[in-house]
Amino acid sequence: MEISTSQHAGNLVIHIHANRLDAASAMTFKQAVEAALPDKGAGIILDLAEVSFMDSSGLGAVVAVHKGLHGGQIKVVGLQQAVQELFRLTRMDRIFQCHGSVNEAIKA
Amino acid sequence: MRGMILGAGKGTRVRPITASIPKPMIPILRRPLMESIILQLKKFGVDELIVNTSYLAPVLESYFRDGFQYGVELCYSYEGELQNGELVGKALGSGGGLKKVQDQSHFFDDTFVVVCGDAWFDLDFKEAIDFHRRSGGLATIITKTLPDDLLVRYGVVKTDDNGRVLAFQEKPPVGTAISNQVNTGIYIFEPEIFNYIPADKVSDIGGDLFPELARQRLPFYAKNFDFQWLDVGNITDIWQVTSDVLSGKITGYPIPGHEERPGIHIGINCVVDLDNIHISGPVVIGSGTRIEKGANLIGPLVIGQNCFIEAGATVKHSIIDDYTFLSGAASVEDRMLYNGYCIDHQGNHITLEEIGARWILQDVREAQVPSDISAQLMDLSGAVPFGDTREKRSS
Numbered sequence: 403m404e405i406s407t408s409q410h411a412g413n414l415v416i417h418i419h420a421n422r423l424d425a426a427s428a429m430t431f432k433q434a435v436e437a438a439l440p441d442k443g444a445g446i447i448l449d450l451a452e453v454s455f456m457d458s459s460g461l462g463a464v465v466a467v468h469k470g471l472h473g474g475q476i477k478v479v480g481l482q483q484a485v486q487e488l489f490r491l492t493r494m495d496r497i498f499q500c501h502g503s504v505n506e507a508i509k510a
Numbered sequence: 511m512r513g514m515i516l517g518a519g520k521g522t523r524v525r526p527i528t529a530s531i532p533k534p535m536i537p538i539l540r541r542p543l544m545e546s547i548i549l550q551l552k553k554f555g556v557d558e559l560i561v562n563t564s565y566l567a568p569v570l571e572s573y574f575r576d577g578f579q580y581g582v583e584l585c586y587s588y589e590g591e592l593q594n595g596e597l598v599g600k601a602l603g604s605g606g607g608l609k610k611v612q613d614q615s616h617f618f619d620d621t622f623v624v625v626c627g628d629a630w631f632d633l634d635f636k637e638a639i640d641f642h643r644r645s646g647g648l649a650t651i652i653t654k655t656l657p658d659d660l661l662v663r664y665g666v667v668k669t670d671d672n673g674r675v676l677a678f679q680e681k682p683p684v685g686t687a688i689s690n691q692v693n694t695g696i697y698i699f700e701p702e703i704f705n706y707i708p709a710d711k712v713s714d715i716g717g718d719l720f721p722e723l724a725r726q727r728l729p730f731y732a733k734n735f736d737f738q739w740l741d742v743g744n745i746t747d748i749w750q751v752t753s754d755v756l757s758g759k760i761t762g763y764p765i766p767g768h769e770e771r772p773g774i775h776i777g778i779n780c781v782v783d784l785d786n787i788h789i790s791g792p793v794v795i796g797s798g799t800r801i802e803k804g805a806n807l808i809g810p811l812v813i814g815q816n817c818f819i820e821a822g823a824t825v826k827h828s829i830i831d832d833y834t835f836l837s838g839a840a841s842v843e844d845r846m847l848y849n850g851y852c853i854d855h856q857g858n859h860i861t862l863e864e865i866g867a868r869w870i871l872q873d874v875r876e877a878q879v880p881s882d883i884s885a886q887l888m889d890l891s892g893a894v895p896f897g898d899t900r901e902k903r904s905s
Contacts, residue, residue, distance in 0.1 A: 424866070457866035462883035465890065487852060487865045493824075493841045493891035 403430040407438050410447070411508050414438070417449040423460030432463040436470060444474050447507050451480025456488055468498070475499065477507040511639075513556040513623035514608060515547060516695075518564035518589050518601040521628070523744040526851045526859050532566040534627030535573065536742055538751055539794065539812060540766055542573065543742060546630045548580045554635035556623050557582040562607035564589040564599035587611050605713035613709060618701050624715070626695030630740040630751070632762055633696060641733050642698040645673060649703055649723065649730040652696040654739055658687070663743060665693035665716040667732040675732050678720040691732060693720075694739050738762070745857035749846065752829060753810035756792035767794060777815065796832065804838075818874045822893040833874050838893060839884040840870040847871065 404419040416438055420427055439446065448464070450456075456464075468476050477499045481489065489495040501507035521533030528536070534544035544561075551559065559577065563570050563586050570586075577584030587610060590599040602610055608624065611617050621642065623635065633652060642650040651667060661682055668677040668688045679688050693716055706722055707713060723730050738760055740751045755763045756773075767775035771784065773791025779798045786803035793807050796815035801807070804821035811825055814832035819825065822838030829846040836842065846853040852867070853859040862871050869881035887893075 455864070455866055458869045458881045458883055460866075462886070465883065465886060483858075483860055484865045487860055488867055490843075491841060491852070491865065491867055491870060492839055492887050493893065494887065497890055 403427045403434060405431075405434045405438065410504050413445070413447050413504075413508055415447040415449055415504055417452075419452055421452055421454045423450075423453050423456040423463065425457065425459040428459040428463040431460070432466055435467050439467075439470070445471070445476065446474065447477045447479060447504055449479050449504060450485060451482070453485055454482045456485045461488060461492065461494065464498075465494075477501060477510070479504050479507050511554075511556045511623065512558045512618060512620070513551055513560075513625065514611065514618075515544060515551075515559055515561045515625055515627045516604050516607065517544065517561045517570060517627040518599070518607055519626075519628060520565045520601075523857075524742070524748070525857075526853065527745065527748065527846075527848055528565075529851075530566070530569070530849055532563070532570050534561075535570055536628065536748065538630060538740075538742070538748065539755060539763065540796065540814065541764065543630055544570070544574065544627050545580070546763070547625055547627060548574070548577065548582055548584075550632065551623065551625070551635065552580060552582050554639075556635060559583065560585050560587055560611050560617060561627070562587045562589055562602075562611070564601040567597060567599065587614075601712075603712045603718075604715040605707045605719050606711055608715070609704060609707045609709055609713070612701075612704050616701075618699070618704070620701065622699055622701070624697045624699060628742050629695060630742070630763065631694065631696065631737055633735060633737040633739070638696075638733070638735060639698055641673075642731070645729075645731045645733075647674070647729040647731045648700050648706075649720075650698040651675070651720070651730070651732040652694050652698075653691045653732045653734050654694055654737075655690045655734055656692045658690065661687040661690065661692065663741075665720070667691050667693060667720075669732050673731045673733050675720070675724055675730050678716075678724045680716050680721070691734060693732075694741070745846070745853060746855055749829070749855040752812060753827075756794070756810040756812070758792075765794060766796065773809065802838075816874060822888050824893065835872050835874040835876075835878070837870040837881070837884050839881070839887040839891075841891075841893070842871070 406417045408415045416435055479501045517534040519533040521528035535542040559582055567588055574584055589602050638652055665680045666687050666689050667675050669675050677688055754760045765775050767777040770776045775794045777797030780795055781800040788806040790808045792809040794812045798816040799813055801819045802821040805819045806824040808826035812829045814830055817834045819836045820838040823836040824841040826843045828842050831848050834847055844855055850861050851859050869879040
């Protein structure tokens with residue numbers, strides 16, 4: 403699991419370079435994202451454009467990162483169809499703001 | 511009277527529902543369309559019926575068998591061949607299919623009825639046949655007047671004051687339709703019609719036969735009748751028709767179960783406490799289904815048989831297949847769950863396997879996929895069930 407970060411208009415964007423976020427990669431994901439996190443309370447943009455599949459462990463890891471932000475918002479961007487449907491079917495599309503692209507997330 | 515139901519269509523526009531069933535078996539409120547068609551024909555004495563089959567023929571033939579259960583006689587005309595032990599369909603088109611039956615046995619020896627197998631209708635066939643006999647044509651097309659925006663999907667006819675067809679136009683491009691009088695795929699024919707259908711050739715009634723009759727200026731008629739006609743041409747239609755039946759916009763279509771409260775239809779052997787779920791009709795709950803206290807059901811909604819819906823789950827504006835398990839962490843809105851597919855009302859679809867959703871949505875008969883995050887998700891999303899159902903279940 404590789405991640406990279408970038409700054410867009412003052413927002414930290416964390417890019418996930420993996421096509422599966424599942425039991426095998428969830429823990430690495432969580433640790434890598436937490437290591438890249440800014441101060442508590444700040445928000446991040448999570449770029450999942452490369453992720454084509456996420457299972458309950460993957461979703462659990464995203465939720466754990468969200469909790470670790472202590473009130474900071476996660477905006478998720480670039481959801482592929484399967485991941486978007488999973489967010490929808492678990493109501494997580496109402497907990498996380500979902501956007502098509504980083505630019506849309508910044509504007510929102 | 512004799513008739514034919516056109517049942518060989520693949521239903522490409524109704525995928526993935528038609529991945530496992532042929533088009534005439536598309537279920538509306540759990541009942542295959544063709545079942546309603548047979549019953550309507552039988553009501554008017556059309557009880558010797560040929561059904562041409564091709565795509566997934568055995569599925570249709572083993573469901574409908576010989577028609578005894580409907581009080582009719584059914585016979586199949588299979589279009590295709592057995593190759594290396596496998597049936598390979600070769601559909602002949604609506605015209606070619608009719609012709610094949612006639613060439614085999616001269617089955618149609620008097621006025622007969624032909625209907626497409628992918629619509630529900632409550633046409634009064636007595637009135638229609640009376641009209642046909644009075645007009646004395648080779649064929650009568652039963653039509654309905656539809657608004658401009660729907661014409662591109664159908665064949666339209668232009669008639670004179672007596673109903674005689676002057677021109678027939680199949681699927682006219684937007685703005686070019688010659689009338690608003692639409693072919694419903696319900697026809698009455700005289701056996702002489704076979705003189706105008708080529709043998710051993712794929713041909714279509716709407717695409718070939720009618721334009722040919724019009725070209726030769728042969729006497730055939732089209733007549734508007736006042737009846738309900740629900741054409742199920744795509745996934746959106748399935749949802750539209752289902753919700754129209756449930757909301758009462760369409761009357762006379764059988765809704766399964768008994769109406770426990772206004773708009774709430776429940777089958778037998780269900781476990782559901784209507785006072786302790788959030789339910790807003792119209793909702794159909796299939797037999798054998800269990801629904802925990804604290805579930806949210808918002809209609810129009812159809813839940814199949816033997817489902818299990820956990821406390822906290824939300825199901826809204828959807829059609830849920832038999833044997834579906836819905837975890838409390840699940841929220842299914844504007845979806846059709848069918849045969850492992852999750853389909854939206856526009857027809858976009860993905861399998862539950864691809865979504866990685868088996869821990870919230872699966873077959874109740876499978877060993878349950880464990881999930882340690884369901885409870886967290888429910889807390890996060892505020893899907894808090896009534897009372898203490900969760901504690902009770904885990905004890």
